[in-house]
Amino acid sequence: MRVNSGDEPEGIDLRPLQPDGTSDDKPSNLRVEREERLETSRPSPSAFNVTDRDLHEAKAIADTMTLDEVKALMEKVLLVHESDPNFPFPIITKIKEFLGNDDVFAAPEHHGDLIYEMKLEAALITNNSPYAEVRSVVDNHDDPSMPSSTIRVWVIGLFFSAIMAFVNQLFSIRQPSIGLYSNVAQLLAFPLGKAAEYTLPDWGFTLFGSRHSLNPGPFSKKEHMLITIMGTVAGNTPYTANIIWIQYLPRFFNQPYAGQFSYQILVALSTNFVGYGMAGLTRRFLVYPAYCVWPASLSTIALNAAFHSKENQFVDGPFGKIFHMSRYRLFMIACAAMFFYFFIPNYLFAATSIFSWITWIAPNNVHLSAITGFQSGLGINPLSTFDYNIVTANAPDPLMVPFYTSFNNFMGMLCSVPLILAIWYGNAWGTSFLPINQNLVYDNTGKPYNVSMAVNEKGLFDAAKYMSYSPAYLTASHLTTYMFFFSVYPATIVYVILNHRYEVTSGFKNLFRSFRKNKGPQPTAEYQDVHNTLMAKYPEAPEWWYMALLVAAVACGLAGITGYETYTTAGVIFYGLALCVVFVIPFGIIKAITGVEVGLNVLAEFIGGSWVAGNALAMNYFKTYGYVTCAHTMAFANDLKLAHYVKIPPRHTFAAQIIATLVSTFICTGVLNFQMNQIPNVCTELAPNKMTCPGIQTFFTASVLWGTIGPTKIFGSGGQYTALMAGWPIGVAIPLILWLLRRRYPATSWLRQIHPVLLLNGACTWAPYNMSYTFPGVWISWLSWIWCKNRFLEFWSKYNFVLASALSAGISLAGIFIFFALQWPEVEVNWWGNSVVAMGCEGVPCPLKTLAPGEHFGPGVGEFH
Numbered sequence: 001m002r003v004n005s006g007d008e009p010e011g012i013d014l015r016p017l018q019p020d021g022t023s024d025d026k027p028s029n030l031r032v033e034r035e036e037r038l039e040t041s042r043p044s045p046s047a048f049n050v051t052d053r054d055l056h057e058a059k060a061i062a063d064t065m066t067l068d069e070v071k072a073l074m075e076k077v078l079l080v081h082e083s084d085p086n087f088p089f090p091i092i093t094k095i096k097e098f099l100g101n102d103d104v105f106a107a108p109e110h111h112g113d114l115i116y117e118m119k120l121e122a123a124l125i126t127n128n129s130p131y132a133e134v135r136s137v138v139d140n141h142d143d144p145s146m147p148s149s150t151i152r153v154w155v156i157g158l159f160f161s162a163i164m165a166f167v168n169q170l171f172s173i174r175q176p177s178i179g180l181y182s183n184v185a186q187l188l189a190f191p192l193g194k195a196a197e198y199t200l201p202d203w204g205f206t207l208f209g210s211r212h213s214l215n216p217g218p219f220s221k222k223e224h225m226l227i228t229i230m231g232t233v234a235g236n237t238p239y240t241a242n243i244i245w246i247q248y249l250p251r252f253f254n255q256p257y258a259g260q261f262s263y264q265i266l267v268a269l270s271t272n273f274v275g276y277g278m279a280g281l282t283r284r285f286l287v288y289p290a291y292c293v294w295p296a297s298l299s300t301i302a303l304n305a306a307f308h309s310k311e312n313q314f315v316d317g318p319f320g321k322i323f324h325m326s327r328y329r330l331f332m333i334a335c336a337a338m339f340f341y342f343f344i345p346n347y348l349f350a351a352t353s354i355f356s357w358i359t360w361i362a363p364n365n366v367h368l369s370a371i372t373g374f375q376s377g378l379g380i381n382p383l384s385t386f387d388y389n390i391v392t393a394n395a396p397d398p399l400m401v402p403f404y405t406s407f408n409n410f411m412g413m414l415c416s417v418p419l420i421l422a423i424w425y426g427n428a429w430g431t432s433f434l435p436i437n438q439n440l441v442y443d444n445t446g447k448p449y450n451v452s453m454a455v456n457e458k459g460l461f462d463a464a465k466y467m468s469y470s471p472a473y474l475t476a477s478h479l480t481t482y483m484f485f486f487s488v489y490p491a492t493i494v495y496v497i498l499n500h501r502y503e504v505t506s507g508f509k510n511l512f513r514s515f516r517k518n519k520g521p522q523p524t525a526e527y528q529d530v531h532n533t534l535m536a537k538y539p540e541a542p543e544w545w546y547m548a549l550l551v552a553a554v555a556c557g558l559a560g561i562t563g564y565e566t567y568t569t570a571g572v573i574f575y576g577l578a579l580c581v582v583f584v585i586p587f588g589i590i591k592a593i594t595g596v597e598v599g600l601n602v603l604a605e606f607i608g609g610s611w612v613a614g615n616a617l618a619m620n621y622f623k624t625y626g627y628v629t630c631a632h633t634m635a636f637a638n639d640l641k642l643a644h645y646v647k648i649p650p651r652h653t654f655a656a657q658i659i660a661t662l663v664s665t666f667i668c669t670g671v672l673n674f675q676m677n678q679i680p681n682v683c684t685e686l687a688p689n690k691m692t693c694p695g696i697q698t699f700f701t702a703s704v705l706w707g708t709i710g711p712t713k714i715f716g717s718g719g720q721y722t723a724l725m726a727g728w729p730i731g732v733a734i735p736l737i738l739w740l741l742r743r744r745y746p747a748t749s750w751l752r753q754i755h756p757v758l759l760l761n762g763a764c765t766w767a768p769y770n771m772s773y774t775f776p777g778v779w780i781s782w783l784s785w786i787w788c789k790n791r792f793l794e795f796w797s798k799y800n801f802v803l804a805s806a807l808s809a810g811i812s813l814a815g816i817f818i819f820f821a822l823q824w825p826e827v828e829v830n831w832w833g834n835s836v837v838a839m840g841c842e843g844v845p846c847p848l849k850t851l852a853p854g855e856h857f858g859p860g861v862g863e864f865h
């Protein structure tokens with residue numbers, strides 16, 4: 001930037017940029033031109049929530065629309081978006097005013113302003129997106145001739161698929177773990193793609209009427225996104241690796257057959273592909289509708305646009321300045337800044353990451369640590385961290401998801417604090433003898449539960465050993481988490497029925513039409529946004545492709561489970577599919593709208609453990625198919641939405657997902673065998689390079705708690721924690737009460753921002769996380785989504801999601817570098833700034849009450865059954 005003279009802000013170069021980034025020598029009075037254009041082309045800008053460019057494009061379309069067309073469209077818009085927290089409330093109010101006034105249609109000449117505003121809104125919705133955040137990063141135009149599935153895409157994509165699968169599986173058992181994520185593949189794929197563009201010759205061949213060349217031209221955004229999608233699916237390691245570990249290792253169940261590659265690959269292929277079939281069937285619910293925004297994906301789209309867009313508009317921003325920095329340049333600067341900054345909280349000065357400054361006043365004060373502590377307390381600390389990785393560790397990135405998402409998550413945790421304190425201080429279920437916020441399972445002496453004391457040599461429940469040992473105890477926060485998990489499942493169903501039944505019904509109508517033999521014209525029950533219109537040019541991947549994958553996945557699962565000594569019924573696969581059928585659409589709608597995913601893991605454990613009480617291995621398979629099927633379905637639907645936004649032909653996306661997943665599954669299974677057989681003392685404290693398997697130990701403990709001991713003894717009638725079943729009716733009541741309040745007070749805008757599922761899900765995020773992880777995200781989200789977006793929409797639209805992607809990429813790259821360069825060779829920095837985080841009760845969690853040697857709390861031997 002240069003220093004200006006005259007009336008323009010100092011330090012801002014207002015000369016328009018050329019495509020190569022240089023400035024034109026001709027001066028331009030940009031501010032005067034922009035102000036004149038704003039005055040003449042933006043009626044009610046705050047109500048429309050649009051940038052000048054979007055509104056200018058909509059005006060041309062609005063002039064062609066008739067009043068009847070607008071009325072029919074707005075009736076559908078109101079049905080879909082009336083309860084949509086992402087849709088601007090002022091526009092909903094304006095639509096109701098428009099549709100509710102018969103005089104508008106009887107005497108339209110008297111309502112010209114209102115009709116014209118509705119035409120503009122209709123044009124925005126049909127020619128772009130109803131949401132400013134989508135319009136800010138997703139192009140509403142398409143070039144069908146742009147290449148996507150090219151030779152260089154497959155070479156680069158498979159390379160990243162192999163690398164990400166290898167690294168993520170290898171270091172999944174390390175403490176701390178390290179992984180490669182999609183933003184790293186997206187960042188590194190760009191220079192490789194450009195290098196192929198500049199160096200490879202235009203050599204190719206023709207197949208089925210299409211020419212395939214080594215260099216079909218400029219490396220396109222569609223190619224780039226397809227590589228990113230391949231890296232995303234390949235980076236997910238098979239969930240069944242957890243089962244294999246606890247089966248195979250002698251310190252767990254010691255079942256040697258689990259070391260057979262055939263068994264491992266069958267169950268891995270089954271769980272990795274079972275979600276694809278469901279994802280194909282849910283496209284009409286979770287991919288095609290405009291209300292399915294998938295907020296967390298927008299940063300991926302923004303980064304893709306930053307690499308490939310040649311446009312660079314000037315935007316008004318904070319401090320009265322005009323900004324012309326390109327998205328690409330912002331990404332590189334922010335990514336580099338975060339890369340170097342990340343060394344401070346994660347290596348040089350750990351106290352800036354775990355900034356539990358209140359506990360430093362009195363490190364051994366049990367009450368102070370319990371309420372404000374970061375490591376094992378409730379974390380009630382408004383200034384808890386300077387580490388952006390902490391902010392995104394237990395919640396969606398606050399720059400990616402709407403403010404109401406972060407705020408509801410925060411309020412859910414906050415509202416559950418009194419319950420946790422009441423349980424702990426009241427010593428309910430002996431919780432005062434345990435730390436207040438830990439996710440471990442304890443015995444009646446306050447020590448971690450020794451599961452070998454409750455099972456026989458086959459890993460099955462041994463009643464005599466169990467009764468001579470101890471019941472399993474949970475901490476106060478862990479108990480609260482389970483109660484609210486029991487509430488979030490019915491709450492999701494009730495919320496979707498009350499607020500999104502029209503969208504669900506429309507999805508089923510469209511799905512049934514897709515199976516008709518003689519389809520003919522298929523009028524949709526919803527309106528069509530521009531992205532659906534543009535994607536209609538490409539042949540769809542038919543439902544039978546996805547169904548074939550589903551059948552193949554089920555067949556692999558049947559072979560793996562019934563062909564080996566798993567002591568598990570084959571019905572577990574169909575149980576997982578049935579559970580997914582019930583919950584995938586409600587859960588998918590919640591995630592697509594809010595960016596928050598509700599996991600089925602607890603419900604899957606609860607049902608599976610009740611079904612096969614005493615059999616931990618069978619419960620693990622119930623949990624795996626019950627949880628993974630739905631989780632993978634939503635992950636694959638998210639990738640399909642990415643392709644939908646970038647206009648990648650659906651069949652190209654299908655092929656990329658399938659091949660990348662297949663490659664990843666075989667590589668991960670091979671690495672798993674290397675880990676189990678070639679790493680000495682693996683999963684013990686003596687393992688090299690910290691390959692201690694903390695996640696595997698947690699998985700084993702949970703399998704014994706839910707499978708061996710079983711939820712009936714814990715939560716059943718007369719069980720240890722039966723009172724926590726109150727969560728089920730609470731989950732029904734809360735969304736119903738909020739729905740009735742919104743109907744009673746329809747003009748109250750803030751009621752639309754209270755999301756019952758997010759509130760309850762926020763209360764589920766304790767143990768080991770706490771409010772120190774959520775406090776900072778609220779401030780960041782408010783600054784971005786409320787303060788900046790409402791005042792500087794064009795500035796926010798241009799930079800917000802690129803900044804989110806840059807910070808995430810910088811953290812990933814720095815984490816990889818720190819691990820290999822410093823943590824792997826065990827180069828440590830020992831000083832107060834790193835050791836203070838483990839002082840007093842922050843290092844060793846303190847209970848409220850202590851036991852003398854030989855004492856126990858709760859019923860003793862022979863006093864429980």
